[in-house]
Amino acid sequence: MSLPPLPSVPTAGLRVLLVEDEHDIAANVWDFLERRGYVVDHCADGAGGLARAMQGGFDVVVLDLGLPRLDGLDLCRRLREAGHGVPVLMLTARDTLDDKLRGFAEGADDYLVKPFALAELEARLRAVARRGRSSGPLACGPLVYDPDVLAAQRDGRQIPLTRLQGALLEILLQEAPRIVPHARLIERAWGAAGADMAALQTQVYELRALVDRPFAQPMIQSVRGVGYRVVAPE
Structure with missing residues (x-):
């Protein structure tokens, strides 16, 4: 080199x-x-x-x-x-x-x-x-994410996240309830180097397992062929 x-x-x-x-x-x-x-x-x-x-x-x-x-x-x-x-x-x-x-x-x-x-x-x-820099706590309904401690909270339950999971949840909460396109999520999480859809889907799957699966109503929604969004439970 x-x-x-x-x-x-x-x-x-x-x-x-x-x-x-x-x-x-x-x-x-x-x-x-x-x-x-x-x-x-x-x-x-x-x-x-x-x-x-x-x-x-x-x-x-x-x-x-x-x-x-x-x-x-x-x-x-x-x-x-x-x-x-x-x-x-x-x-x-x-x-x-x-x-x-x-x-x-x-x-x-x-x-x-x-x-x-x-x-x-x-x-x-x-x-x-x-x-990795903080943008301050973000919230949508009962879901709150604090980048300073890399942790979310939903209905009083603490949810530790990885940096990559946090980057995805951060932009989803910043844009909620608007749809965030796949390409923008990839750019936010992986930067100019990018990633592929398989990597994005893997990270969103892991994020949903933490943020949605333990609760009655899911908040992270997939919009087929477009992207993902976060919506507050009704």
Whole structure:
């Protein structure tokens, strides 16, 4: 991976945790990001990466999947189960659709397949960090979402969400009860890098399981061939 020329104005430093066991890749990514003003910490195995991520203080975690001591998918799942909503960008050589969907299901915010261009890594990193910023609590009827804690509440029940689930619910509540087209949902959740309908459907399925399934009336509605919307129960 060759380093593209530096921009004339360095990027303001986001705090990045890089969890990668391949020395050459880690060194290139670290050097590339630090030259652009990022603050980078590095762990070379999954167990160490999980412990460091649990301490908090990062804007983004850049996470390899094939790690020693603890697989990246397990790391991401444990991080989410512990209530940490830090955005996670996964790096992996696993490029099948099933692999990508599993990564999103475990709480990843984006997925970059090796080999990758460092400029694309930075673009995706900035996109997931931007989506992690709070817009304040949003509500529709009994459903409330607070981006600051990555949690929804419905009828008094607390519902922890992943960052990706939160991004989707956030735009649905911002537009409620209007229909949000599929393309706009994909852009909000995955940024300019995009995703496909299968990934969107997987995330909406998981979101419905949390927000609708335990309750008598569903609030997330699918408009066939168009998109999704949130409506308050009658």
